[in-house]
Amino acid sequence: MDVLAIGGHGEADRAALRDAFEVGFIDGPGDLAGIEEAARAQVRAVAYKSGAPLGAEAFDLLPGLGLVANYGVGFDAIDVDAAHARGVAVSNTPGVLDADVADLAVALLTSVHRGLGQAEAHLRSGDWAAGTPLPLARRLAGRKVGILGLGRIGHAIARRLAAADCEIHYWSRREKDTPGWAHHATPEALAEASDDMVVALVGGPETRGMVSRGVIAALGEDGVLVNISRGSCVDETALLDALENGGLRGAGLDVFENEPDIDPRFLQLDNVALQPHRGSATRETRAAMARLMRDNIAAHLAGRKLLTPVG
C-alpha cells in the first residue's frame, strides 16, 4: 500500500481513495503499531481525518512517509515541526470550506439574537397555539461585530455580516486591506469596541485561551460570543461562568474543549445555540475537501508540487 488512510473517512471517500491509490485503512494512530513492519515501510502518504494527535511516534513507524494530507483546514492535531524535521510534508484543505463555516457562524449569531431555539420549542410545545406570550428577541442589524482572526473564514464571515448591516471590527496580527473595517490592536481592545465577537482563529498553543476571562468581561453583559474555530481558543470555564451569571448575554458554539464529551454545564443553558462541530458538514464541501486531500496525495506520489502545503 502507498497510502494509509487514518481516521473516520466516510464510505464514498474510502471508495474514491481505493479507486485512486493502493490504500489501507485504520481507525487511529494507535492502530499503527499493529500493521506489519513491511507494509508500514511501503507507506508514502497518510490521508488523515482525525482529531487525535499525530506526531513523532507515528512518523517513526512510517520510515517511507513523505506526506500527511490532512482532511480539513485546521491541522492543530498534527505535529508539523516533527513532520518537517523528518522531511515529511503536510497539506490541508483551505478555501473550499470557507462559505459553509461562515454561513454557520452567521446562523449561530442570528440564532442567539433571534432566539430561534426558544421560539421553535414554543411552537412545538403547543404554547403558541395556547396563546402563551413569547418574549421579544433582539436585532442583528446594526450590531458592532468583532471578528477575532481575519483569515479566510474570518473574512467570509465579515463579508456576510457587513451585508447584514453589521459594523465590522477585527483583530489580526497585522492590519489588512479591507473595505473600511476597523482594526484593533489587541483582542481586549476588539472586545471593548464590539457588541458581539466571532472567533475565527487557528487552533494550537499560540491561540490557546486567547478569548480570556478579560476579553469576555470586555464584551460585556449584552454581548454574544460565537466560536467556529477551535474550543482551545476560548477560556471555557470563564465562558460558562459568564453565561451562567449574566456576564454575557449568549453564545453560539460549534467547537468545544474535549469534543465530543463537552462540559455538561453547556447543556443546562438556555442562552446558547450549540452545534456538534458542523462548520464544514455539507455534502458539497466535504466532497471538495476529500478531493483536495486526494489531489495533494496524487501530486506527492507523482513528484509534483503540493497544491496546498502547510508551512
Ligand code: NAP
Ligand atoms: P487562516 O486563513 O489561516 O486564518 C487563521 C487566522 O488565525 C488568521 O486570522 C490568523 O491571523 C490567525 N492566526 C494564525 N496563527 C496565529 C497565531 N500564532 N497567533 C494569533 N493568531 C494567529 O485559516 P482559516 O482557513 O480561516 O481557518 C481558521 C480555522 O477555522 C482553522 O484553523 C480551523 O481550526 C477552524 N475551522 C473550523 C471548522 C468547523 O467545522 N467549525 C471548519 C474549518 C475550519 P492573521 O490574520 O494575523 O494571519
